[in-house]
Amino acid sequence: MLFDSSIRSELTRSFGVTLVVILTIVLTMMLINTLGQAAGGNVAPQDVLLLMGYASLAQLPTMLALSLFISIVASLGRMYRESEMTIWFASGIGLRRFIKPVMQLALPVLLAVIVLELLLWPWGNQNSTQLREQYQKRGDLSRVAPGQFQSSRDGSSVFFIDRDSADGRTGRNVFILTQQGKTEAVTTAAKGQIELTETDRFLVLDQGQRNESNLETGDKTLARFEQYKILADSQTIRSAEKLPPPATPTLELLRNPTPRNNGELAWRFGMIVACLNMALLGLGIAATNPRRANSWNLLFALLGFVVYFNLLSLTQSWVGTGKMSLGSAMIRVHGSVFVLAISLIWLREQGNRLQLPWRRSNTKSADAAGATVA
Numbered sequence: 001m002l003f004d005s006s007i008r009s010e011l012t013r014s015f016g017v018t019l020v021v022i023l024t025i026v027l028t029m030m031l032i033n034t035l036g037q038a039a040g041g042n043v044a045p046q047d048v049l050l051l052m053g054y055a056s057l058a059q060l061p062t063m064l065a066l067s068l069f070i071s072i073v074a075s076l077g078r079m080y081r082e083s084e085m086t087i088w089f090a091s092g093i094g095l096r097r098f099i100k101p102v103m104q105l106a107l108p109v110l111l112a113v114i115v116l117e118l119l120l121w122p123w124g125n126q127n128s129t130q131l132r133e134q135y136q137k138r139g140d141l142s143r144v145a146p147g148q149f150q151s152s153r154d155g156s157s158v159f160f161i162d163r164d165s166a167d168g169r170t171g172r173n174v175f176i177l178t179q180q181g182k183t184e185a186v187t188t189a190a191k192g193q194i195e196l197t198e199t200d201r202f203l204v205l206d207q208g209q210r211n212e213s214n215l216e217t218g219d220k221t222l223a224r225f226e227q228y229k230i231l232a233d234s235q236t237i238r239s240a241e242k243l244p245p246p247a248t249p250t251l252e253l254l255r256n257p258t259p260r261n262n263g264e265l266a267w268r269f270g271m272i273v274a275c276l277n278m279a280l281l282g283l284g285i286a287a288t289n290p291r292r293a294n295s296w297n298l299l300f301a302l303l304g305f306v307v308y309f310n311l312l313s314l315t316q317s318w319v320g321t322g323k324m325s326l327g328s329a330m331i332r333v334h335g336s337v338f339v340l341a342i343s344l345i346w347l348r349e350q351g352n353r354l355q356l357p358w359r360r361s362n363t364k365s366a367d368a369a370g371a372t373v374a
Contacts, residue, residue, distance in 0.1 A: 003093060007101040010079075014071035015105060022063050030055050047131050054124040054131075061113045061121070065275040066305060068109050072102060072282030073301040080288045095349040098283055106279040113275045117268045118250045126247035156180060161192070174205060176230070185212045189228070203230045263320025266329050270312045273334040277341055278305065284344030308337060 030052050038045045076098070079085045089095075162173030174192040178185045189208025205228045212221045245253065245264035253261040285304065288297045315333050318324040324332075 003088070003097070004101045004104070007098065008104055010075050011071055011101065011105045014075040015067055015109075018071045018074070019063065019067040022067055026059055026063060027052070027056065030059075043132055051128055051131060054128040057116065057120050057124040058128075061116045061271050061275070062309070064109050064113055064116075065271065065278055068106060068275065069278040069282050069301060069305055070298070071105075072279060073286045073298055076283065076286035077288050077297050080286065095283060095345055099280070099345075102279055102283060106276065110272070110275050114272055117271050121268065122247055122249050126243060129244065129247045174208070182215045183212060184215060185210060187211075187228070187230075195229075204228070205230065257326075259322040260320050262326045263316045263318075266319040266326055267312060267316040269326075269330060270315060270334060273330065274308060274312060274337075277334060277337045278308065280341035280345065281337065284341060284348050287348050 031048075034043065034048050034052050034055070037043045038048050043051055076085070079088075156179055158177040160175040161171035171192050172190065174187075174189045176185075176187040178187070187205065187208060187210045189205035191206045193204050193206075195202045195204055205225070207226060208228065209222065209224045210228065212223075213219070245260050248261070248264070250265070250268065253265050281304065282301065285297055285301045311333055315324070315329045319326055319329050
């Protein structure tokens with residue numbers, strides 16, 4: 001039908017342009033944020049693009065829902081201002097008839113949000129968490145570059161290696177300065193290598209000496225050794241069972257319905273339902289007066305999206321802390337928005353036919369003014 005195809009093509013063009021603009025803005029902000037984390041030593045510089053990709057997958061459902069919402073409001077708002085909606089209404093096509101082409105556009109977006117939230121969201125968060133933890137929990141010797149002094153994570157030790165091997169596990173002319181409490185120790189060795197166990201990492205030094213000094217008494221102890229083993233790192237591998245809820249697969253969350261897991265499910269399922277609700281809500285918010293050249297409806301739409309997005313976060317927090325069950329949160333929050341969207345469409349479609357109190361008073365005033373003029 002001409003009506004469906006014209007409205008669908010209009011919404012598709014607007015959705016594509018809006019999505020490109022939002023993607024450009026969000027990706028730029030993510031790049032700045034990730035580069036700042038890399039500069040601060042929180043993430044590895046070589047993982048910046050990879051972390052950006054994972055972060056983009058995490059934010060893509062929100063960007064898709066926002067783009068769909070804005071495209072509906074902007075397209076229909078333009079049609080209201082240019083009196084195209086008046087022509088459609090005069091042809092006997094009500095606002096409810098617009099639900100079909102809007103849902104035809106929203107269906108592929110909704111399917112993409114389902115896949116992203118239920119499958120790619122936990123996968124991206126899991127990989128991003130592992131990358132960050134591997135960099136944060138990397139061994140102290142992994143930070144050392146040949147010819148440079150480097151401190152440990154807790155600041156209690158200083159390392160220096162003259163040169164290392166190709167595999168990065170063996171170094172020569174090793175220097176270690178350690179301070180624990182009132183004891184300061186200087187350890188030097190001609191060679192050092194790293195040995196790994198299941199959870200720990202040891203530094204094995206060969207042909208060296210260790211000089212300990214008591215900072216309170218001034219006593220000094222000198223010991224020479226042929227081989228000396230130092231614990232450099234412990235618990236370098238994180239168990240998969242300790243993954244946070246955002247990085248846990250959806251099936252695992254359903255199998256283990258703890259309050260925190262239900263809070264994460266409230267976010268994932270909530271984003272899916274919110275995508276549908278925002279598409280319906282855009283139909284009612286898009287109405288504007290063609291005699292007024294303004295875009296207040298778009299401003300109200302953005303404000304409504306921010307409020308709804310914050311409600312999603314609050315719902316996740318309430319369910320995660322046990323203040324509200326998952327089913328109750330879905331019905332109260334998303335059910336209320338769905339009823340509001342349907343009611344708003346109905347009110348817009350009724351128009352002047354619905355004799356509300358303020359409409360009746362305006363009608364009486366207009367009739368009285370007409371009678372006076374006559």
